[in-house]
Amino acid sequence: MERLGLGIAWTALIIVILFLLLPILVVIPVSFTEATVFRFPPEGFSLQWYQKIRNVDGLLGALWLSAQIAALATGLSLLLGTLCAIALVRGAVPGAAAITTFMVSPLMLPGLVLGIAFLQAMREVGLRDAWWSLLLAHVVITMPFVMRTVLGSLAMFDFAMVDAARTLGCSYPVALWRVLVPNILPGFVSGALFAFIASFDNYPVSMFLVDVRTKTLPIQLLNYLEISPDPTLAAVSTGLIGLTVLVLILCDRLVGLRRMASI
Amino acid sequence: MAALRQAGHLTVAGAAKRFGAATVLDDLSIAVAKGEFVSLLGPSGCGKTTLLRCIAGLLRPDSGRITVAGRDITTLPAHKRNVGVVFQNYALFPHLTVAENIGFGLRAQGIRPAEAAPRIAEALALVRMSEHAGKPVTALSGGQQQRVAVARALVVRPSLLLLDEPFSALDRKLRETMQVELKHLLREVGITAIFVTHDQEEALVVSDRIAVMNAGRIEQLADPATLYGRPASLYVLDFVGQSTRLAGRVSAGGGGLVSVETALGPVRAPGAFAPGSRVVVAVRPEAVTPGAASPAEGLNRIEARVREVSFLGSRTQLHLDLPEEGEDRGVVELARLPEGIGPGSPVTLSFREEDTMLFPAA
Numbered sequence: 001m002e003r004l005g006l007g008i009a010w011t012a013l014i015i016v017i018l019f020l021l022l023p024i025l026v027v028i029p030v031s032f033t034e035a036t037v038f039r040f041p042p043e044g045f046s047l048q049w050y051q052k053i054r055n056v057d058g059l060l061g062a063l064w065l066s067a068q069i070a071a072l073a074t075g076l077s078l079l080l081g082t083l084c085a086i087a088l089v090r091g092a093v094p095g096a097a098a099i100t101t102f103m104v105s106p107l108m109l110p111g112l113v114l115g116i117a118f119l120q121a122m123r124e125v126g127l128r129d130a131w132w133s134l135l136l137a138h139v140v141i142t143m144p145f146v147m148r149t150v151l152g153s154l155a156m157f158d159f160a161m162v163d164a165a166r167t168l169g170c171s172y173p174v175a176l177w178r179v180l181v182p183n184i185l186p187g188f189v190s191g192a193l194f195a196f197i198a199s200f201d202n203y204p205v206s207m208f209l210v211d212v213r214t215k216t217l218p219i220q221l222l223n224y225l226e227i228s229p230d231p232t233l234a235a236v237s238t239g240l241i242g243l244t245v246l247v248l249i250l251c252d253r254l255v256g257l258r259r260m261a262s263i
Numbered sequence: 264m265a266a267l268r269q270a271g272h273l274t275v276a277g278a279a280k281r282f283g284a285a286t287v288l289d290d291l292s293i294a295v296a297k298g299e300f301v302s303l304l305g306p307s308g309c310g311k312t313t314l315l316r317c318i319a320g321l322l323r324p325d326s327g328r329i330t331v332a333g334r335d336i337t338t339l340p341a342h343k344r345n346v347g348v349v350f351q352n353y354a355l356f357p358h359l360t361v362a363e364n365i366g367f368g369l370r371a372q373g374i375r376p377a378e379a380a381p382r383i384a385e386a387l388a389l390v391r392m393s394e395h396a397g398k399p400v401t402a403l404s405g406g407q408q409q410r411v412a413v414a415r416a417l418v419v420r421p422s423l424l425l426l427d428e429p430f431s432a433l434d435r436k437l438r439e440t441m442q443v444e445l446k447h448l449l450r451e452v453g454i455t456a457i458f459v460t461h462d463q464e465e466a467l468v469v470s471d472r473i474a475v476m477n478a479g480r481i482e483q484l485a486d487p488a489t490l491y492g493r494p495a496s497l498y499v500l501d502f503v504g505q506s507t508r509l510a511g512r513v514s515a516g517g518g519g520l521v522s523v524e525t526a527l528g529p530v531r532a533p534g535a536f537a538p539g540s541r542v543v544v545a546v547r548p549e550a551v552t553p554g555a556a557s558p559a560e561g562l563n564r565i566e567a568r569v570r571e572v573s574f575l576g577s578r579t580q581l582h583l584d585l586p587e588e589g590e591d592r593g594v595v596e597l598a599r600l601p602e603g604i605g606p607g608s609p610v611t612l613s614f615r616e617e618d619t620m621l622f623p624a625a
Contacts, residue, residue, distance in 0.1 A: 158352065158354060160350045160351070160352065160354035161354045161355075161356060163319075163341075163348070163354065164348065164350055164354040164356075164415075165356075165367070165371070166320075166321065166340075166341040166342050167319055167320070167321070167341050167342070167344070167346060167347065167416075168367055168368030168415070168416075168419060169342050169345075169368050169371035169372045170342055170371045171340070171342050174342075174371070175342075178367075178371075179356055183356075183357065183358055
């Protein structure tokens with residue numbers, strides 16, 4: 001019986017891995033096709049779709065906007081989230097457990113709800129600028145990811161180290177920078193990675209906040225797909241896959257993926 | 264020495280600290296002389312760690328004054344006090360090597376690397392860790408970690424060294440070695456040191472004087488021999504060393520000696536109690552000798568029954584059957600167990616009147 005059960009589990013694992021990987025693996029060859037339609041297997045080999053990325057109206061601009069928003073939102077979340085996490089862990093905040101749950105709760109809220117709420121809120125306060133609206137909303141989107149990993153790292157951090165640094169001549173903020181930051185770096189990096197990705201490919205919240213001139217990459221891609229569904233999208237996707245692999249390799253070099261995954 | 268002590272290298276005057284409804288330090292005062300080793304001894308919750316953190320600047324007392332070398336540091340933040348601290352689990356920085364840990368304070372104080380290097384080397388040599396300079400601290404044993412923590416605190420030349428339960432993370436055997444080693448090292452450096460501990464044996468080994476703390480106050484501050492031989496209260500007697508103790512009632516006083524009736528017979532002891540007062544008679548285990556010694560002046564004799572015998576190697580403990588529970592407690596230590604004594608056997612014990620202590624019953 002045990003063998004049979006284990007066999008079923010093994011089979012399930014293999015099927016799921018294939019299911020996870022196949023779509024990604026299909027997109028890469030398609031991006032090099034000579035055909036003008038999205039079809040597998042690809043026909044011939046060409047780089048024309050990569051060249052076309054530059055010529056599609058608004059695609060590079062959207063890429064730049066998404067990168068900007070994701071990077072800034074992640075940076076702000078790291079700073080604010082870490083300060084909040086320190087207060088929650090060390091500050092004897094009344095109801096710390098409830099507040100912690102609240103701060104990671106946007107993870108569980110449907111993006112649509114958040115998007116509508118933001119649209120309403122921004123209108124009420126009279127913020128009409130799409131760029132600022134996107135940035136604010138994306139700080140809220142990214143914050144839970146940062147909070148989760150930073151809180152996890154802080155729980156394992158011995159704050160006596162900060163006291164030690166203080167008695168050795170560091171003021172409190174300097175002690176945090178020299179001792180706390182390097183020791184919870186894996187938490188920072190994995191939190192930042194998740195946060196960046198969550199912001200970069202966010203659709204449901206962003207779609208309420210963009211305007212004609214200010215469109216993030218996921219929205220621009222979907223718009224383009226509706227007009228001309230050619231393999232340019234596969235080329236963009238392949239580029240993003242390459243970028244992700246590169247970032248993961250960098251993170252591994254920096255702090256080790258194993259340490260990041262354990263948080 | 265007395266004059267120095269009065270001046271006090273470190274003085275704490277009337278320090279009080281409350282956390283919510285709990286009073287952790289209660290109008291506490293202490294003066295420590297330059298170069299002196301003082302232990303703060305007490306159970307958890309007595310305020311000893313709070314006092315240490317107030318001296319280090321990691322906590323601010325609600326009231327009272329703290330001075331070091333005549334300078335008022337009460338409101339000075341921790342990083343400007345130049346008070347070294349060895350933390351309970353050492354709080355070494357795991358992202359740095361041994362040498363980088365030791366150099367951390369020098370760097371924080373803005374000392375140039377060229378100037379810092381010889382001082383780090385000197386500190387490494389002082390704690391005999393030179394060959395481990397480049398290792399990560401996570402690769403060190405407990406004893407080595409303690410030495411790095413001590414070197415890290417000493418390298419900045421603090422005016423005072425505070426040690427928070429520095430031996431609690433070590434196993435028993437290593438602890439005994441390190442206690443003597445550290446005491447010797449600190450004596451060589453000539454630094455003033457305050458140890459926080461709940462372990463009375465450790466306090467007796469490392470200190471010049473011991474402050475026994477109880478509920479935010481100092482119950483008694485004295486050298487180890489006085490503390491052991493002449494405890495000021497039942498609390499101190501209880502916390503430092505073991506004792507045989509019996510409840511009794513004073514039957515007659517006078518001449519500096521009072522007579523007390525106990526369940527095991529009459530005893531006489533030095534003290535000043537009015538007849539009829541309820542007292543606790545106490546005697547240290549090693550002051551007691553077994554056998555029916557010939558009746559002599561100045562000797563107390565009691566008859567008891569042995570409940571249990573514990574062999575401890577260099578000595579043997581007899582646990583006595585005492586008639587009442589509560590204050591009564593009987594532990595006697597003998598260098599050698601007399602023949603024919605075992606659980607259940609009757610035993611006659613004698614001890615000198617001057618070794619007998621009297622305390623008012625709680």
